[in-house]
Amino acid sequence: MLTHDDSLRSVSPPATGAEAIVIGAGLGGLAAAMRLGAKGYRVTVIDRLDMPGGRGSSITQGGHRFDLGPTIVTVPQGLRELWAVCGRDFDHDVDLRALDPFYEIRFQDGSTFTARPSDDAMRAEVARLSPGDLPGYDRFLADSERRYWFGFEDLGRRSMHRFADLLKVLPTFARLRADRSVYAHAASRVKDERLRFALSFHPLFIGGDPFHVTSMYILVSHLEKAFGVHYAMGGVGAIALAMAGVIASQGGQLHLNAEVDEILLENGRAKGVRLIDGAVLPADVVVSNADAGHTYDRLLRNHPRKRWTPAKLARKRWSMGLFVWYFGTKGTRLAWPGVGHHTILVGPRYKEHIRDIFIRGRLADDMSLYVHRPSVTDPSAAPPGDDTFYALSPVPHLGIGTTDWATEAEPYRQKMQKMLEDRLLPGLGAHLTEELVFTPDSFETRYLSPYGSGFSIEPRILQSAWFRPHNVSEEARGLYLVGAGTHPGAGLPGVIASAEVLGKLVPDAPARPALRMAAE
């Protein structure tokens, strides 16, 4: 078996003179940098934050590490493959733990549904809530697997920038009823509303309205069943740091606390970037991991755009915003024993609540929460004996909502605390220590996300695949896009796949003249 250092030596890419710049050190940007490094480019990743990871970064306060965004790692083979392309071993660099249970859903009526890796356990849960729905559940899983092979393994791993590619897949879309929503598909298979929720809420994790997002996304049920739900010890930030380590080993560098002001073009070709402080960095290839909206609206503002004009971007449906309350609790490690790593606390309304968020743009009084408690798995998340949590509520993004978060954040947080005290964490208020609140305003200012949206452009059918901003830019040669706002979409598996697509589009770095001569 190769040691870590051996593997580094054996695969170091040939140093070439070709330079690549990646704007944004989100997980998509870091994965893109790794792919380009493996192709022989000398890569510089630029991010305005002070650490890599983007939404997957963290803030530590009073010994509590608040992992700001992603918590659930699915499809670990995507990461392993990425590492392997760079001649490295993912499991050497990151301690990934498979979780059992995956998560618990607590409904308003007091009933629960616990998602687990074992088929038998899942079928027992379905039977416990609604025995008559078992055959429908089995059919749903089979539907999910079919959509996985097409939507994830085929469509999601190749570029969809040619209209002909879209035409070729339309018959399959039609056959798989991609026009139907995730919820409609779940409702066609099971009758119990709680099960319909359990089988249809997943698009919310990538910014989609379950009542409108294409039913292709039911593939998530198969992803979970086949490959599990995982947690990275040290949080997703530990994956980002490990990626930064691979990039450094390839001779690349991270330029943090630096914001790109503009992508520079010469005769329609990307030639580099200018930073806010005026510094100009030339490059042969420019990749933007900044939000696709920010890339076209702001970074290419001085160049006429053919497809992604400000008006067109404004007409897109953007994913919802997020209100996230991060908090630490003192001396609670043994308290709330039934509360595991991931809990979904369902509010009184589903469809109408989702309409409030996505369609009406109204901040509702009720809420449904996703609650993260990493300290049950990872002692590094909190001081000994204490806990670290976050509670997340989907809310309207700034483009449709009229909420003034400067005044609404605290009352909303208090409502959230009351719901948690009533239904999950009794006595919470007495234990609170550190806390931090993110509203859509925070997403706009920290990540430069248009409308403060949590997941960029919503993954509706007419905003997916060819309809999404392409991985190879429509606006400038030598410019590529990765990350949530491009194909295939948001979520860690999506943005890692966007870098895989990039790897298929960008040519290998040209060999150094000396090497070329030697070869001749």
Ligand SMILES: Cc1cc2nc3c(=O)[nH]c(=O)nc-3n(C[C@H](O)[C@H](O)[C@H](O)COP(=O)(O)OP(=O)(O)OC[C@H]3O[C@@H](n4cnc5c(N)ncnc54)[C@H](O)[C@@H]3O)c2cc1C
């Ligand atoms: C609260 C939350 C929970 C989530 N939970 C999960 C989960 O459990 N599982 C999952 O798979 N997914 C989850 N997601 C989704 C997932 O985190 C994102 O889709 C993914 O991390 C986005 O990665 P990205 O590559 O698009 O880049 P981002 O993380 O959006 O990073 C983009 C980076 O670009 C930088 N940038 C932007 N403009 C500039 C500029 N002009 N100059 C320099 N830098 C710039 C930003 O600072 C940022 O660091 C969650 C998201 C959130 C917000």
